[in-house]
Amino acid sequence: MNTTIRIQAESFDLAAETAALTRNRADIGAVVSFTGLCRDEGGRLSALELEHYPGMAEAEIARIAAGAQKRWPLMGTTIIHRFGKIRPGEDIVLVLTASAHREAAFEAASFLMDYLKTHAPFWKREHLKDGIIGGWVEAKALDDEATERWA
Template sequence: MSMTPTIRIQSEDFDLAAEIAALSEGRRDIGAVVSFTGLCRDEGGTLAALELEHYPGMAQAEIARVADEAAARWPLMGLLAIHRYGLVKPGEQIVLVIATSAHRRAAFEAADFMMDYLKTRAPFWKREHLADGTTGGWVEAKREDDDAASRWEETAARA
């Protein structure tokens, strides 16, 4: 059965339970649903909001390309990635990945793969709006995130 990933880039919040229901409703072949929801942190009380920008079309296409790669690597029955843009305040949801499969390992690995990609290489730019009223700089990628994502390249090379 062919599975087409769903990718949404939106300013509005999302409902985890509704998204899981939409992916799994009426399906008796799904044995695992793995989800990851990323939230905005307050960075020790210093952050008032995180501003996320993207190039419409380009970001959607690039995330879809990586989702197709995940669908080719693991036997998935469903894959959803939602990434928000605009101003996101601490405690609010930023990103959601849901992977469904007959078995848990494929769902866990596909969700982990997607999040590593979204964290390090998705074409989004993040700028901090600080609690003191100032606007901070653009947030740089963290080396530990890049290191985590590099394991998927090593896995693909071994396959």
């Protein structure tokens, strides 16, 4: 099972990451990808600043990925999460799941995103177009509810 986890400042290339995950693997029948993007929040946001706890973030993401691998017959997983200042329209997170069949790949990708949103140690702060640096963004109850469905 091929698992890639990276936390990086720079953007990622979806096609290159998919090619790396599936290279020399004729047994993979489905790859599901999710790319999370920075929104402009109605035109008021100039950037979203993401911070993480190095070492802890990678370990928690690995734990989440292992949970998905126990639940579904995955053949590969790629999780890339960015940090730093991210502008509206730029990518924040990539989740790729590979399996022999689509259902496992879809469900695992959804599971991974739900847990990344609620359990991965990242903090977000809004930088507004008017120059104000906002406070840290609070967790959303809807994200917690989404995660509860997997219990």
